[in-house]
Amino acid sequence: MESAIPPTIEIVGFLARGFMKKSKSKKKFKKGSMPQIAIKPTFKIENIVASSELGLELDLYTIAYKLHDVEYEPEQFPGAILKLKDPKTSLLLFKNGKIICAGGKNEKEVTDAIAITMKMLEKYSKITPPKNFKPKFVIQNIVASAALGVELDLYGIASEVPDVEYEPEQFPGAILKFLVPKTSLLLFKNGKIICTGGRSEADVSAALNLAAKLLAPYSSPLPIKKD
Secondary structure, rough: OOOOOOOOOHHHHHHHHHHOOOOOOOOOOOOOOOOOOOOOOEEEEEEEEEEOOOOOOOHHHHHHHHHHEEEOOOOOOOEEEEEOOOEEEEEEOOOOOOEEEEEOOOOHHHHHHHHHHHHHHHHHHHOOOOOOOOOEEEEEEEEEEEEEEOOEHHHHHHHOOOOOOOOOOOOOEEEEEEOOOOOOEEEEEOOOOEEEEEEEOOOOOOOOHHHHHHHHHEOOOOOOOOO
């Protein structure tokens, strides 16, 4: 591939901003100071990043000239950017026919976006793929948001749980990393989480279930909202 898969830091940062609701309470909860709460995490996929090969040799200059929803500035980046409205996705296109699809909420949206892209770009290829060729894709990263339904003691977690980074002066969330499944989780005081790095829904589910068990001793009921 002509370019490495772009990082999803901007995506994660955008999602995180919606989670950073500061609480007035500064109370810390000590491990074992109250009965553990049964945590049942739920999650929602926000973005799937997938790579694929179309089996085409693309003329990116012509594509950028002919198609309205394409951006191409080769002096800054070797790939063109195609934006689809339905499904709402963005695709990085490279001359060798390799693409990266971002923005899909599920595998069907990724499949549909790649199929639409293939149909749009065939006429601008210098080679023709085999008849009935259907490009496959590989999921490289899933970004999911989750809610534990509890309040977390981030200071306690950072001081006692391995593989946790927490620097509240720089960022209000703590970062918890797992090797299996290989994922990173942004933890917020209000029990909300952003999970990145998973390559399947099963990875996301497994990481969140591990986190729920690990974080239970540092959790407490969410404050009751006053009307």
